[in-house]
Amino acid sequence: MGRHRDVAGRGVAARVRVGGTGRGCRAQRGCPAGAGSRALAPLGSSVEDGGMTRILIVGAGLAGLSAARELTQAGVECVVLEARSRVGGRVMGGSVAGQAVEFGGTWIGERHERMYALAAELGLPTFRTYNDDGQLLVDLAGRQSRMKPTKGAVPKLSPFALADLGQGLLRFARMAKGVDPERPWQHAHAATLDGQTFETWIRRNLRTPSGRAYFRIATEAVFAADPSDLSLLHALFYTASNADLETLLAVDHGAQQDRVVGGTIRIAESLAEGLDIRLDSPVRGIQQSPNGIRAVCRDGATHDADRVIVAIPPTLAGRIDYDPILPSWRDQLTQKLPAGAVAKTFAAYPTPFWREAGLNGQAASDRGPVKVTFDVSPPNGEVGILLGFVEGGDARRWVRLTQAERRRTVLDCFVRYFGPEAANPIDYAEQDWSAEEFSRGCYGAHFAPGVWTAYGEALRPPIGRIHWAGAEYATRWNGYMEGAVRSGTDAAREVLASLSAGAPTGT
Numbered sequence: 083m084g085r086h087r088d089v090a091g092r093g094v095a096a097r098v099r100v101g102g103t104g105r106g107c108r109a110q111r112g113c114p115a116g117a118g119s120r121a122l123a124p125l126g127s128s129v130e131d132g133g134m135t136r137i138l139i140v141g142a143g144l145a146g147l148s149a150a151r152e153l154t155q156a157g158v159e160c161v162v163l164e165a166r167s168r169v170g171g172r173v174m175g176g177s178v179a180g181q182a183v184e185f186g187g188t189w190i191g192e193r194h195e196r197m198y199a200l201a202a203e204l205g206l207p208t209f210r211t212y213n214d215d216g217q218l219l220v221d222l223a224g225r226q227s228r229m230k231p232t233k234g235a236v237p238k239l240s241p242f243a244l245a246d247l248g249q250g251l252l253r254f255a256r257m258a259k260g261v262d263p264e265r266p267w268q269h270a271h272a273a274t275l276d277g278q279t280f281e282t283w284i285r286r287n288l289r290t291p292s293g294r295a296y297f298r299i300a301t302e303a304v305f306a307a308d309p310s311d312l313s314l315l316h317a318l319f320y321t322a323s324n325a326d327l328e329t330l331l332a333v334d335h336g337a338q339q340d341r342v343v344g345g346t347i348r349i350a351e352s353l354a355e356g357l358d359i360r361l362d363s364p365v366r367g368i369q370q371s372p373n374g375i376r377a378v379c380r381d382g383a384t385h386d387a388d389r390v391i392v393a394i395p396p397t398l399a400g401r402i403d404y405d406p407i408l409p410s411w412r413d414q415l416t417q418k419l420p421a422g423a424v425a426k427t428f429a430a431y432p433t434p435f436w437r438e439a440g441l442n443g444q445a446a447s448d449r450g451p452v453k454v455t456f457d458v459s460p461p462n463g464e465v466g467i468l469l470g471f472v473e474g475g476d477a478r479r480w481v482r483l484t485q486a487e488r489r490r491t492v493l494d495c496f497v498r499y500f501g502p503e504a505a506n507p508i509d510y511a512e513q514d515w516s517a518e519e520f521s522r523g524c525y526g527a528h529f530a531p532g533v534w535t536a537y538g539e540a541l542r543p544p545i546g547r548i549h550w551a552g553a554e555y556a557t558r559w560n561g562y563m564e565g566a567v568r569s570g571t572d573a574a575r576e577v578l579a580s581l582s583a584g585a586p587t588g589t
């Protein structure tokens with residue numbers, strides 16, 4: 083399905099071409115065998131060419147681009163092989179009612195230091211997510227109430243439900259603080275925490291339907307997965323890596339605080355400027371010898387290098403054909419890291435009419451398919467745009483509907499939250515990330531029970547000349563754009579260190 087939109091409610095589904103190849107980047111489409119920017123050495127001979135070492139990077143998402151930038155700045159030649167016809171990966175630009183929106187990664191927030199620094203360095207201004215001047219709509223168990231837009235606010239509930247939720251949040255926060263995001267598998271009770279799903283913990287530790295609903299909605303919003311999909315240890319690791327649950331959920335002083343004018347795709351495109359990026363170059367195989375690396379693209383083109391950074395989601399890294407095959411523990415790990423399921427839906431209106439009613443466009447509900455919404459209108463408020471997330475089990479079911487049914491069920495939710503005016507948008511668009519060949523789901527990978535404890539150690543270490551990068555590898559801000567940038571930079575530094583040491587690392 084990928085991307086669909088219909089204009090002015092006419093019910094017409096059509097493919098939309100969005101994003102770009104990176105303004106000013108030296109991006110080329112495909113590349114015939116041996117026809118790179120210079121002649122490539124055959125595998126088995128030295129890849130040194132005039133004293134210059136070449137590093138390959140697979141994937142031009144934020145991790146791959148950050149790695150390439152770091153290496154280039156250190157004077158190391160690198161070539162980025164990107165499967166899509168554009169850079170950015172899970173960051174993707176789009177437009178709704180003629181306004182720039184993000185079809186993928188959107189917000190930067192509290193303590194996303196590298197992302198704010200990049201935006202400033204690249205000359206890209208940010209603006210606040212519409213939040214403070216209205217209240218959040220809570221729709222739980224068929225009853226609606228309003229909630230303050232401040233970090234840490236909780237819904238209006240009965241005293242019993244409130245106490246239940248309060249103790250659940252406190253207990254979860256205490257447990258998360260005890261997990262080391264660098265080595266979650268070393269927690270004193272790792273086996274117990276990793277031996278149960280997050281859903282099991284929710285059932286055991288929350289007594290009221292509202293308390294349980296809060297945790298379930300939060301899980302879907304943060305992981306694009308159901309609490310039964312992931313282990314308790316993973317929920318704790320992810321939270322510890324990203325500050326705390328309140329930060330992850332909040333706009334005010336939280337992960338959804340700011341947007342980039344023109345969209346986050348501008349960060350990816352600006353990062354790509356000046357880099358050697360080969361678009362439309364899906365890597366199918368990676369061969370490794372004592373002398374170097376050879377990447378083989380789907381069209382048969384080959385690229386040789388000293389080392390490679392594989393900067394793609396783990397489930398896709400597992401689909402590459404390695405020669406020799408990867409050690410069993412690393413291969414098994416990638417077999418066990420599925421991506422979440424998420425679709426983004428957008429409806430545009432002549433004005434952000436919900437603001438007049440004292441609402442900030444954010445809704446949280448236990449009834450889907452859209453359970454979480456945001457106001458993603460442009461900063462000038464020229465038109466009103468609602469963003470609705472369809473996540474986890476809802477997404478798995480919803481994507482099987484016809485386009486007309488999908489649109490209707492989304493707009494029904496918007497009407498339930500914001501009134502009858504929401505029924506007639508001037509533009510509508512949707513983006514299903516599970517249908518993207520080079521993502522296969524989003525926001526990122528999650529660890530099911532038993533995976534952190536059995537395979538956690540295998541996640542980050544390089545295998546010989548093959549290094550790993552991506553949001554899933556980050557120890558801080560795991561799963562976020564901030565984590566992707568950090569991981570890319572870390573992988574580049576790891577490569578630089580191993581180049582100075584002069585020998586392959588890992589096994």
Ligand SMILES: Cc1cc2nc3c(=O)[nH]c(=O)nc-3n(C[C@H](O)[C@H](O)[C@H](O)COP(=O)(O)OP(=O)(O)OC[C@H]3O[C@@H](n4cnc5c(N)ncnc54)[C@H](O)[C@@H]3O)c2cc1C
Pocket residue numbers: 140141142143144145146163164165166169170171172173185186187188189190363364365366393394395398424426515520521524525526551552553554561562563564566
């Ligand atoms: C709907 C959605 C909303 C999100 N919201 C936010 C948010 O608000 N804030 C936030 O911080 N994060 C958000 N994220 C997460 C964030 O976008 C990602 O964590 C981050 O962009 C991942 O970057 P990456 O470089 O690790 O991976 P990717 O962006 O996935 O990059 C990998 C690249 O590798 C390419 N590739 C794949 N296979 C191959 C192959 N075989 N050969 C060559 N190239 C290949 C892909 O095309 C892609 O370009 C969101 C993600 C989605 C999808």
